[in-house]
Amino acid sequence: MRILLTGFEPFLTHAANPTALLAERLDGAEVAGARIHGVKLPVAFDRAADAFVEAFQAVRPDAVLLFGLAYSYDEVRLERLALNLDDAASPDSEGAVRRNRPIVADGPMGYWSSLPVDLILDRLNSAGLTAKPSRDAGGYVCNHLFFRVRHWLETQGLDIPAGFIHVPPTPDLLTPADRGRRTGWPLEGIEQAARLVVETVVDSARSA
Numbered sequence: 765m766r767i768l769l770t771g772f773e774p775f776l777t778h779a780a781n782p783t784a785l786l787a788e789r790l791d792g793a794e795v796a797g798a799r800i801h802g803v804k805l806p807v808a809f810d811r812a813a814d815a816f817v818e819a820f821q822a823v824r825p826d827a828v829l830l831f832g833l834a835y836s837y838d839e840v841r842l843e844r845l846a847l848n849l850d851d852a853a854s855p856d857s858e859g860a861v862r863r864n865r866p867i868v869a870d871g872p873m874g875y876w877s878s879l880p881v882d883l884i885l886d887r888l889n890s891a892g893l894t895a896k897p898s899r900d901a902g903g904y905v906c907n908h909l910f911f912r913v914r915h916w917l918e919t920q921g922l923d924i925p926a927g928f929i930h931v932p933p934t935p936d937l938l939t940p941a942d943r944g945r946r947t948g949w950p951l952e953g954i955e956q957a958a959r960l961v962v963e964t965v966v967d968s969a970r971s972a
């Protein structure tokens with residue numbers, strides 16, 4: 765089994781993105797008998813999905829795990845829904861701002877994650893890694909990628925597990941105001957969570 769695991773480059777005021785480091789660290793790793801292909805994507809509405817498709821076609825994976833940073837939370841967040849809506853005040857890395865705009869004009873309103881979200885939540889929380897369900901991935905580039913990927917897989921007739929997971933910041937990324945008030949997660953914890961996500965996806969694909 766091959767797994768495409770994507771992270772994003774640093775964006776806005778964040779000096780680094782733990783998901784880029786995660787994709788680097790896990791690239792080439794074997795987890796639960798699956799080979800991971802780690803790829804970094806640009807934080808750009810117009811480029812992220814094309815970069816994903818290029819990587820997908822090179823790897824031909826059996827499952828897709830999209831990771832992004834959610835700075836405001838000290839927990840892993842399993843996204844349930846990809847919504848057909850760009851709606852964020854912040855510009856992407858190319859200066860594009862998208863407010864209240866459908867991603868695919870004649871597309872469906874949304875797609876469910878096709879990951880075993882609740883199994884993953886149980887697995888992470890049982891291991892002491894706090895994970896929560898999140899209704900959607902926001903209105904910025906992460907949701908945009910998630911929607912475009914789910915839409916692309918549907919239109920290609922590719923029925924494979926694909927979903928989005930937000931991770932907390934590493935401690936070095938916390939602003940001075942946030943230091944002391946919250947902790948962030950060390951990269952090792954984020955990597956451990958990602959490995960457990962892979963294990964759960966592999967187990968559930970094997971038992972399907």
Ligand code: PCA
Nearest residue numbers: 772807832833904905906
């Ligand atoms: N997080 C952003 C985009 C890139 C990332 O890592 C988001 O949540 O949309």
